[in-house]
Amino acid sequence: MSKKIVTMGEIMLRLSTPGYLKFEQANSFDVVYGGGEANVAVSVANYGLDAYFVTKLPKNPIGQSAINSLRQFGVHTDYIARGGERIGIYYLETGASMRPSKVVYDRAHSAIAEADVSDFDFDKIFEGADWFHFSGITPAISDKAAELTEAALKAAKKHGVTVSVDLNYRKKLWSPEKAQKVMTNLMQYVDVCIGNEEDAEKVLGFKPGETDVTKGELELEGYKNIFKAMKEKFGFKYVVTTLRESYSASDNGWSALIYDGNEFYRSRKYDIRIVDRVGGGDSFAGGLIYGLVTGQNFKDALEFAVAASALKHTIPGDFNHASLDEVMTLVKGDASGRVQR
Amino acid sequence: MSKKIVTMGEIMLRLSTPGYLKFEQANSFDVVYGGGEANVAVSVANYGLDAYFVTKLPKNPIGQSAINSLRQFGVHTDYIARGGERIGIYYLETGASMRPSKVVYDRAHSAIAEADVSDFDFDKIFEGADWFHFSGITPAISDKAAELTEAALKAAKKHGVTVSVDLNYRKKLWSPEKAQKVMTNLMQYVDVCIGNEEDAEKVLGFKPGETDVTKGELELEGYKNIFKAMKEKFGFKYVVTTLRESYSASDNGWSALIYDGNEFYRSRKYDIRIVDRVGGGDSFAGGLIYGLVTGQNFKDALEFAVAASALKHTIPGDFNHASLDEVMTLVKGDASGRVQR
């Protein structure tokens, strides 16, 4: 089933220390490329859909390598503009046990942060498109990027494209005040809203319940109230959140909750031994989009998304390389991890 | 105590992705050599016995490297024939948590699959031998290999050698029908039969009980009935199985059950954090052979085998490099993992 999925945002060079080395110990960095919406694009391409990633990258070999990485995993790169000063970078140190993973960003002045609406032909981009996904990171990286996001959303709506957002609050990029000002406006274009309690509060201004995420507790009831309020205010078709229980950097509980305006559905919960946690939320969004755009009901789509993203936590890098078969096997209940010969 | 142990089968080039990388992410493969009976040979050589591995390998540097790897770990390679087209290969991707390890075989047309009985002098091979071990994989790889296996078994019996088999059903290599036809015949030569419920059903046609291996449950009673039937039908001296509880690709429960025609004995159970699961069963067989051939009683031999193979799960590669001392320390009960200085 061919579907055209468009995502737009920043793809960064990720420099991570090998194994569990701390930054101060590293004499080499492992190199992959990743970023919220790029990760989503790879996920859906991996399941066989036609994924297009929209961004701007510098005309140098590092920018080219980011493009090559997307092509390698089946994402269409036709709409990527070239130019600008630099590619954004993030440094990653992988934690273990009670030591958290640490991300150091160096993304200011990136090509996409300084891109212009005129760099892209949105009518062409959204022609024939079925879905558009963005995250709250993109409008946060600069005022120009916020403009760009709104331009994309308007074009998407003009072409009748379904829109999803992952709220994804990043405190290093903007304040709650700024976030709410920008994002509240953008919500008018959104059909499917993904975001946890912290996102809902910081990005959209909804008061949290008693959840204390650092303690791994989950206040489902609090979520339900917020979801209803979000649905009411913005008219989302679905409101969704992942439910991460962070026992430690090595072990997490992982499930999700969806609300269709009528019913709440909580997915199966997985207990995960973590290999690489980064991109977990993006792989969830990718799975959810795959499920919904290919006609699964919202409960099946949620289970697909949770299984897909559980698998992502066991795969190094930002991208989810779990195949459709692998996700389906897990959805169907085999989590035994027995060798597949 | 010097004992001559002969094993026969295929040794393959194993190409595994580093760390937890998926195949699509790998830019290098770690290289070791391994295969059911070769792994058993290394185990018993490692405990100080005289192990001889019988196979055929191509006359090229890759075939030579396989031989060198056996020699490195103390296996005698005098009886290995050289020639044929290629060495068999298997690709391995190591799983974690709910993501299973994945094996892709490329073993057709290997030298041993196309080897002839005339490539080997079985009278010389079994002269003075104490034990012969093979697995259900060897007769499965080709009709010629099945003939070869029977020729070896006849010679072994002629020389009064004790014979063990690890049933090891491989659905990619043959159907249950074919397996049962070939293997039922070969059981007449066998003294010690190792195999789990799936093996017993697929290879020998014994109906399974209610065990659902993907759920990590164990139906000991079912095993007992099957073991009695197997003993009765084939006259085995011992019937043995490992009991793997596959909680996930990262964590397994590990124990074993033995039946001497009179009494059932279940070993201590280990909960294992898995480093490399491949070769776990082979290291069990190696441990059991070591125990029995050196005169331990069958319960002690079983405990030795389970401890040895538990350790194998913590060691990268197909081979078990746990030393006799290390196994004995664990048998004696120290599983605390405290640093040995």
Add this chain to the structure above:
Amino acid sequence: MSKKIVTMGEIMLRLSTPGYLKFEQANSFDVVYGGGEANVAVSVANYGLDAYFVTKLPKNPIGQSAINSLRQFGVHTDYIARGGERIGIYYLETGASMRPSKVVYDRAHSAIAEADVSDFDFDKIFEGADWFHFSGITPAISDKAAELTEAALKAAKKHGVTVSVDLNYRKKLWSPEKAQKVMTNLMQYVDVCIGNEEDAEKVLGFKPGETDVTKGELELEGYKNIFKAMKEKFGFKYVVTTLRESYSASDNGWSALIYDGNEFYRSRKYDIRIVDRVGGGDSFAGGLIYGLVTGQNFKDALEFAVAASALKHTIPGDFNHASLDEVMTLVKGDASGRVQR
């Protein structure tokens, strides 16, 4: 707050196998430098104190690399003597699950083992110093090193420096009889004594209680009796021990107990997924010294030390690279391991 901390002992070249490889499988060794007192020096330097490490190292590039490693992590190396035959070496194989890590020492004839009191100007070294730390390893490596230790202790006391010891019994280096003879004498200079039950028995001759460390059980009452006796006999200001519950090589419980002559205080307990256990005790000593020398009360200092050393278990190498901020975050209670962006 600038404090001058002096530690003295041996720094060795550590050659460890990558990943979980056994020695027999290794084709390369990872290289770091480490040793009890050097590890303590790095810890306190890392928290911003002025750490000086005293040792002797050969005048060759390997000795220089050890010095460079100390400098890299902020330790002052001005008092290190150069000369002698060789640098001590230890080989390390990292265990997992029920397979213990294994250390093979090759430290005889090292420069520090054969160093002379005249190689060092202890008056200069302890001028303005606030703290001196040594371990039971240093006097164990040779008779000359025992003399050297006493010379240092005398000078430290002359300069009014607080002294801590980590008893650290090493059975490969000396017998309990020899240890007790040497160490009992040195205890007169000590203010803060760190050591577990085994150390107390082997090094100082205190009878253990029922604790069976290989079973992961802890007999707190036994400790209390011993602590009281130690305090009474030697007049220590504080007696301290870490409490390791060794579930396996992969998972440990980790806490500590302190006695100020008046009150026993047991710290919070951490359950740790272990990355590298070596240097865990040294990072505890480093944390304790930091806490006490910067004026924390003894309970806070203990919590700081336990948190610091819990983090060390998640970091490869001998040194603790956890920053002051990272330790404080954990002390304050966030052990959730959530990604820090």
Add this chain to the structure above:
Amino acid sequence: MSKKIVTMGEIMLRLSTPGYLKFEQANSFDVVYGGGEANVAVSVANYGLDAYFVTKLPKNPIGQSAINSLRQFGVHTDYIARGGERIGIYYLETGASMRPSKVVYDRAHSAIAEADVSDFDFDKIFEGADWFHFSGITPAISDKAAELTEAALKAAKKHGVTVSVDLNYRKKLWSPEKAQKVMTNLMQYVDVCIGNEEDAEKVLGFKPGETDVTKGELELEGYKNIFKAMKEKFGFKYVVTTLRESYSASDNGWSALIYDGNEFYRSRKYDIRIVDRVGGGDSFAGGLIYGLVTGQNFKDALEFAVAASALKHTIPGDFNHASLDEVMTLVKGDASGRVQR
């Protein structure tokens, strides 16, 4: 300038030892994918043309990784059939000085060797195509592959596509007799023929001159006679050869000769410090095709091809990653190797 270039053949998994290790020393293999026509496709894609590679690959993750590798470097993979037993493999050991590089092939029974004409829609493949390239390796791998090659050639001619061949004799794949029988027939479809003296003799039956390639001597006159005869017999538009002077495995002279039926032109000669010699000839073919298809005169095209392939010798792997700019800089004469900042 957009051009559609089609190449067809086998892409193999290349397993090479790191550095200058011999096979017997390797504990890991570096992994890339490559093969004559695939290498050509990457070259022209790299210069900005629309390259399509036609082959068949197994439906497993290794086959997928080969496809991903082509996509990564900009080759269209739409026409690749999936199925068959295995991907062909070649093992590579990189030589130095007087020690030659060594290739061990394991390519029998590969998916493309057993592919059927019906696996491909050649009318669609050659629709709008400008150029088709194949090598003498493809028809050599099996009789079916020879049939497939002729089917492709007929379709190419039907669609008015220019055809080039690289004769590339492989003695492990077929005898001169077999080669001549198959290839002589296929020459009727060829416009541009690339091949050295050995190829001309073994593949097409032209008697060599006095050239002794192992001595690095070059008999230009001999080439001229053969080129004239080849042109006369088969009506090629251009006959071309590279001229390798193999001083050692580390240093080669590199130039080329072209004949347009009228004039012989010999290129500039480069003295190369070799990093990776494999794929050198393919990168030459890729450069030549680029030059000719984009309208360069045959002398400029030859210089482009020689410069491009000289650069390939300095790049690890089968593929030529030298950019259009890099090749043009060298064509224009800057071989100084000064750092480009």
Add this chain to the structure above:
Amino acid sequence: MSKKIVTMGEIMLRLSTPGYLKFEQANSFDVVYGGGEANVAVSVANYGLDAYFVTKLPKNPIGQSAINSLRQFGVHTDYIARGGERIGIYYLETGASMRPSKVVYDRAHSAIAEADVSDFDFDKIFEGADWFHFSGITPAISDKAAELTEAALKAAKKHGVTVSVDLNYRKKLWSPEKAQKVMTNLMQYVDVCIGNEEDAEKVLGFKPGETDVTKGELELEGYKNIFKAMKEKFGFKYVVTTLRESYSASDNGWSALIYDGNEFYRSRKYDIRIVDRVGGGDSFAGGLIYGLVTGQNFKDALEFAVAASALKHTIPGDFNHASLDEVMTLVKGDASGRVQR
């Protein structure tokens, strides 16, 4: 002989591809830290002088790692300011043969580029200093950095410190016009001026002779005229240049020329097999400073500098790790490369 040497400039994170991989092939980057003046500081520290490097680095673990790298190799980091947005980065791809090494800079907005004069206490920095070195890169990175440079130079002169400059023109950082405007003014503070013909023309406006550096030719006479003019105009004590004959990226000729206002002296010339060319010029400056500040005559200092920097070309990374002994052995004439046991 203890001397205080101060250098000031930018230290960057260097990300280089392993071996001869091109950027597009890299899945990891080797990590070192380096930059013109930092490299000089390491050189002189390595010879035993007291080297102080002045810069500003962000308060994050990457900035800390740069500091650690300097400390590791003996440079004093007391005067380094902390703060600012980011550390500058450069990407490096190592060339071979006719393929040049390629540098991609990402250094805009670095902490030092945006540092303020008030970040440094130049009176303290130059108290007791013997030498100050900077390069033409530092004032080029920003207007603020140019101000900073002049402030440092004024303070240096106030404290009677000898000043050297390496003109080092970087066309990506500024135009010749801008360079000349800024640098001409700074030359009043300079005693020793290092720069090649290109530098002299672009940075100081002196017309070049006939030298065509891309051809590896050297026009000594042209240099002499320029040196005289430079000396005359700015009153330098010494004018110096390295003479690089760039045969290829793998092989260079390397020598130098010095003028003391009276006499020209050309050093011995080395033919170098290049391992890593980056930092070659900086190691020359470091060697020259060492020679002159320790009282060698200018010819001996030049020979020391050329030998030191010839050795640098054989060492990976930006820093020169050749020891004083190693340089002296080469100065004394042993370039045979025989194993030193």
Add this chain to the structure above:
Amino acid sequence: MSKKIVTMGEIMLRLSTPGYLKFEQANSFDVVYGGGEANVAVSVANYGLDAYFVTKLPKNPIGQSAINSLRQFGVHTDYIARGGERIGIYYLETGASMRPSKVVYDRAHSAIAEADVSDFDFDKIFEGADWFHFSGITPAISDKAAELTEAALKAAKKHGVTVSVDLNYRKKLWSPEKAQKVMTNLMQYVDVCIGNEEDAEKVLGFKPGETDVTKGELELEGYKNIFKAMKEKFGFKYVVTTLRESYSASDNGWSALIYDGNEFYRSRKYDIRIVDRVGGGDSFAGGLIYGLVTGQNFKDALEFAVAASALKHTIPGDFNHASLDEVMTLVKGDASGRVQR
């Protein structure tokens, strides 16, 4: 042709820096095992002879790994004694161009240095042996090792075994006076003496000619006079030397000279691009022994030895992994380095 070759000496753990890193830069060491006589044993085993290596190694996993390495490459390890304190170590830094490779020894107190004659059963060792080889290093490592060497030589002579020596003077191990005292006595047992001018002077007291080895010049006449004198004094059957012209650490000329008491024969000379120079002389000895013991005339044996050892220079590690076929191809004249497919 089966021949029993015995060699005796020290095998060390070799720790070398990867690539061209200097010791101070290394974060890992590559691990192989090697030593003069062990290297010879591997060479002759590699050509198909029965090689036995005699040494003593500690009973720890590092000692075992050394044994495994010998077994891997076909050397019989039956006569190796186990025990003692440690395995000797040498650190290696690989040079390039004018930077020499550097070896740091840490071999004192090794098991073989402290081995006793009673550790070995020389009658059994030399039973049926054809050849015994030792080097001047073995008696140099300790007085006990010198005794051991003489005991072995006496036993060898008793069993009619041909004896060869490689004089191999090591100035770090003994003085010329000590060397001459010990070695002059041992020469009575020697049939074939290998040594260059420096060896002849330092070990046997023969005055050198004008050869200045650091200049790469060769004074053949000087050699001839010394060879005649050596033959006369000690009655050697053959006197042999390699002739290394050390242009740089990267490039050497390599040939050899033999004297049979009647005629001088100088081999073909190879110009080598060096990958790893260590073990070059040992591979020469191995080649010479192979040639002579299998009945080649002394000139052919010399050419075999020179070709074999030229190839060794292109192979990483101490051991020569060049196969019999590879050596013979080079002996027959193909040094073109063309890819072998």
